[in-house]
Amino acid sequence: MFMISFTEENYLKALLRISFDSGETGVGTNELASHLGVKPATANDMLKRLRDKALVDFEKYKKITLTREGKNIATEVIRKHRLWETFLYEKLEFSWDEVHDVAEQLEHIQSSKLIDKLEKFLDYPAFDPHGDPIPSKGGELTKQFRKTLLDIPVGQLCKMVAVKDNSSAFLQYVVKVGLGINNEIYVQSRQEYDALMVIEVNGVASSVSEKFAENIYVV
Amino acid sequence: MFMISFTEENYLKALLRISFDSGETGVGTNELASHLGVKPATANDMLKRLRDKALVDFEKYKKITLTREGKNIATEVIRKHRLWETFLYEKLEFSWDEVHDVAEQLEHIQSSKLIDKLEKFLDYPAFDPHGDPIPSKGGELTKQFRKTLLDIPVGQLCKMVAVKDNSSAFLQYVVKVGLGINNEIYVQSRQEYDALMVIEVNGVASSVSEKFAENIYVV
DNA sequence: TAATTAAGTTAGACTAATCTAACAATTTTA
DNA sequence: TAAAATTGTTAGATTAGTCTAACTTAATTA
Structure with missing residues (x-):
């Protein structure tokens, strides 16, 4: 398995979040770019790289979808993010509104052992401090009607x-x-x-x- | 204060470690490059950038030293590294030989609040799992004759x-x-x-x- | 349906971090 | 001290991630 960068992880995560929030499978280039705070041209370049790595699917001028592998990686990043948020809130006494920005950095640490041990240390929490569900290891982001x-x-x-x-x-x-x-x-x-x-x-x-x-x- | 990258932090940390271990203030380009696993030319380029940012001092063909500011940053990185190692070892049950590689990543997380809270959570440890002293906030790397x-x-x-x-x-x-x-x-x-x-x-x-x-x- | 607007793409350029290959300065040693 | 070896530097190239400006395609609406 090839290396996946910090930035690529953020693109995959954004794609999953956007399609999850909108309820639609396909995501547009502009939508993705504005969500990430980059220009559409930048997003387009990155999407081509992600397509080469078989992490996203899309045709010219059409909507973008994650492949199975892309979705797995994105889900794993969200899992890490939410476990770190829980750690910061419960163990380090961070306030509710402070956890997100630090977790944005921590979610990219590469070590499956670390995240598994962290999950155990937190006693397998089901929700993060914002009330969002934490996907289980190798699991899916559960769609809850809200x-x-x-x-x-x-x-x-x-x-x-x-x-x-x-x-x-x-x-x-x-x-x-x-x-x-x-x-x-x-x-x-x-x-x-x-x-x-x-x-x-x-x-x-x-x-x-x-x-x-x-x-x-x-x- | 300008932004300091992941890579720049590693160069500063390496400079401090080498001069600390050798007992000499000045460090050579080749020495630094081989410590970081890059080519001397690469290290030389980076050193010029660090000099522009007033983090290191050196003249052409002469030994490199850290400025006060460069030393402070390097010490802070080492402080973070050792606190994370302690966390992994004491709280997450990592074994002694596993903590280093993960701490290499965690040491670059940018949040002074995080590291202060982590230190408190660990109850202000003085040494990491390898027996190395943990610098205090804003402190120095203490030279202990060993x-x-x-x-x-x-x-x-x-x-x-x-x-x-x-x-x-x-x-x-x-x-x-x-x-x-x-x-x-x-x-x-x-x-x-x-x-x-x-x-x-x-x-x-x-x-x-x-x-x-x-x-x-x-x- | 033709014109306008929105969305998406391409081309060309920039920066950070890296490399190789060639060159220059310094140090060692015969 | 002159030659050889070591150490350090420069020039030019590469890759990832970003940009602006110009262009193309798709969608909306008068």
Whole structure:
């Protein structure tokens, strides 16, 4: 098996995440490029290299899909990412919004022994600190149907189980509203015009935007 | 402060290690190149870049030294390396000879918060699993005068405190002889001709070469 | 359906890190 | 001290990953 670089791993991971989030198999070049913060031309070059390595499939001007091997690698990277996040949160006392950026680096450490031992040390966790499922060794990224706060009607109570956006900026905002995993949220009202919502968490009411609401997963 | 790459960090670390081990301040290009497994020309190119960044000092055809800033970065990399080794050994149950290679990757993770929290989690260890001292935050690599097994006269008892060579190959050999940190060694005999020694560890006698003996630190 | 806009690709260039081969300076030694 | 050996440097090339600018194809819409 040939060497796979740090950068290639990031492309594969992005492809899996995008297709997973959108629910569609194929991913576009521009979509991928903007997700990775590179220019479409750059992504196009890399995609050709990944195709040569049989990690992605696509025809000129058509959507991109991961091959089985590409998907396996991407899943493994996500597995590592989420295990490291769990380690940082549970063992090193990192806060919820700090774990992502460091895990972005740690996920690329090459040592299957390391990740297996880490998993054991953490006692085989099923979810990371953001509520996302951790794939098992050689496993799949499980598709769980999830509602967002946007789907909850006015007057209903729900419970936050995970977040979609893992950026530090968003998570700090979530903390500021008084929210965390497993907190209950009561939907007080919603504006027709711009979907601005008033929610109540632990007795404190806050206004949140549509963009905010669609990044909060609830049950 | 400008960005410092993975590779640059390795060059700085190598410069510190070589000058530390040899006891001399200046390091030669060939010496550095062979330590890193690259060609002298490659090392020379990199050294010019490091000089531009004010991390090393040297004049054409002269020995290379680290600047204060270069030394600080190198020391920090070594600090990270040794803390990660301690983590792998103590928390993840890695064996003594397995920790080095993984720590070579982990030492380049950029997050001062991570390394401070890791140090706290490990309860501020002073030595890594190979017996080498862990520099404190912002500290120096302490020069400890150390004798090797080669310095012990026939008929004398000593105690192994550390190893010089951290390669997996060497460490596996050490384990095979029945040696570990803090084990007592009795020097039974030594050949004049090639310095071949017979040592006794826990009642078991073994023959070891000069090369082996000079990589074992004792008190 | 033809024109416009969006999406995707190509060509050519740049930087970092590496190499080989040739050359220059320094050190050793006969 | 002159020749040989060692050590260090330069020039020119290569690869991965990125860019800009120009171009092509596909999708949308008037």
